[in-house]
Amino acid sequence: MSYVDDVIELVVKQNPSEPEFHQAVKEVLESLRVVIEENEEEFKKNALLERLVNPERQLKFRVPWVDDNGQVQVNTGYRVQFNSAIGPYKGGLRFHPSVNVGIIKFLGFEQIFKNSLTGLPIGGGKGGSDFDPKGKSDREIMAFCQSFMTELCKYIGADTDVPAGDIGVGGREIGFLYGQYKRIKGLSEGVLTGKALSYGGSLTRTEATGYGLLYFTDEMLKNNDIDIKDKTIVVSGAGNVAIYAIEKAQQLGGKPVTCSDSTGWIYDPEGIDVELLKEVKEVKRARLTEYARERPSAEYHEGKGVWSIKCDIALPCATQNELDLEDAKILVENGVLAVAEGANMPTTIEATEYFQANDVLFGPGKASNAGGVATSALEMAQNSQRLSWTFEEVDSKLQNIMQNIFHNIDDAAKAYGLDKNYVAGANIAGFEKVVDAMNAQGIV
Ligand SMILES: NC(=O)C1=CN([C@@H]2O[C@H](COP(=O)(O)OP(=O)(O)OC[C@H]3O[C@@H](n4cnc5c(N)ncnc54)[C@H](O)[C@@H]3O)[C@@H](O)[C@H]2O)C=CC1
Numbered sequence: 076m077s078y079v080d081d082v083i084e085l086v087v088k089q090n091p092s093e094p095e096f097h098q099a100v101k102e103v104l105e106s107l108r109v110v111i112e113e114n115e116e117e118f119k120k121n122a123l124l125e126r127l128v129n130p131e132r133q134l135k136f137r138v139p140w141v142d143d144n145g146q147v148q149v150n151t152g153y154r155v156q157f158n159s160a161i162g163p164y165k166g167g168l169r170f171h172p173s174v175n176v177g178i179i180k181f182l183g184f185e186q187i188f189k190n191s192l193t194g195l196p197i198g199g200g201k202g203g204s205d206f207d208p209k210g211k212s213d214r215e216i217m218a219f220c221q222s223f224m225t226e227l228c229k230y231i232g233a234d235t236d237v238p239a240g241d242i243g244v245g246g247r248e249i250g251f252l253y254g255q256y257k258r259i260k261g262l263s264e265g266v267l268t269g270k271a272l273s274y275g276g277s278l279t280r281t282e283a284t285g286y287g288l289l290y291f292t293d294e295m296l297k298n299n300d301i302d303i304k305d306k307t308i309v310v311s312g313a314g315n316v317a318i319y320a321i322e323k324a325q326q327l328g329g330k331p332v333t334c335s336d337s338t339g340w341i342y343d344p345e346g347i348d349v350e351l352l353k354e355v356k357e358v359k360r361a362r363l364t365e366y367a368r369e370r371p372s373a374e375y376h377e378g379k380g381v382w383s384i385k386c387d388i389a390l391p392c393a394t395q396n397e398l399d400l401e402d403a404k405i406l407v408e409n410g411v412l413a414v415a416e417g418a419n420m421p422t423t424i425e426a427t428e429y430f431q432a433n434d435v436l437f438g439p440g441k442a443s444n445a446g447g448v449a450t451s452a453l454e455m456a457q458n459s460q461r462l463s464w465t466f467e468e469v470d471s472k473l474q475n476i477m478q479n480i481f482h483n484i485d486d487a488a489k490a491y492g493l494d495k496n497y498v499a500g501a502n503i504a505g506f507e508k509v510v511d512a513m514n515a516q517g518i519v
């Protein structure tokens with residue numbers, strides 16, 4: 076067995092019941108074979124891969140809080156500080172009932188390579204809780220966030236670990252978390268990103284992941300002689316990433332016609348009304364049925380189904396493993412030209428391979444959704460400078476970063492004779508920088 080196979084087997088053995096973490100590791104290590112095999116003995120002697128797949132530190136803690144009925148509730152909090160070779164741990168917090176250590180580890184592992192691809196000095200980490208924000212009052216959300224931060228604040232800081240949002244964590248939650256950090260530590264510092272503008276946030280951070288996804292997609296399409304104008308685009312999700320992906324897709328002349336949440340999905344053949352979607356999701360925090368009620372051209376369907384709509388471009392922006400082999404077959408049959416991931420690992424390995432085998436351009440999340448964390452790093456830079464940059468300044472840096480990511484992964488793929496395999500290109504380019512930094516710092 077090769078070194079890569081040994082390490083994949085070790086990960087499965089040492090981390091039982093963590094299928095998403097196994098999946099993320101397999102996907103990365105499989106495409107690194109070509110790099111590892113060039114210098115296998117050296118990598119093995121330095122236990123490079125064993126160090127890469129083992130988090131530097133893994134925190135799990137109790138989060139007690141009091142609900143509106145006076146009942147004490149107990150949730151579990153996590154922070155996985157995966158790899159700091161390039162810079163302070165950086166990555167979001169997810170509040171969702173499905174959260175467990177394996178999910179946080181898959182997200183933290185992906186984050187190492189994504190953050191490396193941004194070209195900015197940030198290491199990889201991720202955290203969260205099995206707390207479900209759905210249906211909770213603002214006071215309950217605040218009570219939970221304060222308790223969560225009371226423990227987490229011992230392990231984070233502007234130069235050590237800088238969390239941000241992810242599923243279930245937006246501006247409201249970041250505000251409560253920041254307030255509690257400042258209260259306990261007495262520090263006004265850039266310890267979190269995704270802050271509001273009034274206390275150190277960056278313009279464009281709200282839009283960054285969705286906009287970045289479209290900057291990347293547009294660059295990938297242009298390099299393959301495809302114009303995004305008038306293309307029909309199918310989007311899943313209706314949260315932060317999906318909303319701003321839809322907005323930028325429209326600005327670039329594309330036509331997004333779907334969105335979805337955890338209970339149902341919208342098909343709007345006239346094109347999604349993004350202002351209405353913002354009103355429903357960001358202001359009212361309501362279901363998509365509300366969108367359909369207000370918009371005569373929209374159809375609402377229960378369950379999952381956006382991938383059944385004929386399209387040129389598919390952008391999965393909801394959650395992991397939401398697009399499987401059956402969905403991929405339907406999309407290919409309907410003539411899809413390109414798929415780019417807004418969410419983290421939304422496409423199963425089998426579906427990804429099916430797209431690649433059928434010449435569908437495929438942008439992997441660690442490259443295509445890196446605009447969010449890249450703009451978080453720009454927020455950190457502004458906080459360190461005690462300055463705020465304009466929307467145009469941040470947006471143009473974001474655009475540059477996403478175009479560079481595309482070209483770096485394209486070059487890395489070509490260097491190994493894997494032209495147009497952007498999955499391999501992203502893993503290789505992300506890995507090479509992390510390995511350089513790890514090697515330079517000795518055995519740590
Ligand atoms: N917010 C950010 O800056 C970044 C987010 N991501 C990823 O993008 C994805 C979406 O995150 P956000 O938009 O920030 O979260 P969000 O909480 O704003 O929205 C998530 C959306 O996905 C839907 N969703 C969640 N679970 C679902 C399920 N099981 N089935 C169907 N729909 C489901 C929700 O209803 C919601 O509309 C996640 O995979 C996240 O890790 C990736 C990079 C950065």
Ligand SMILES: O=C(O)CCC(=O)C(=O)O
Pocket residue numbers: 165166167168189237238239240241268419444445447448449451
């Ligand atoms: O902005 C950040 O630090 C977090 C972004 C994130 O969680 C992600 O890229 O998946």
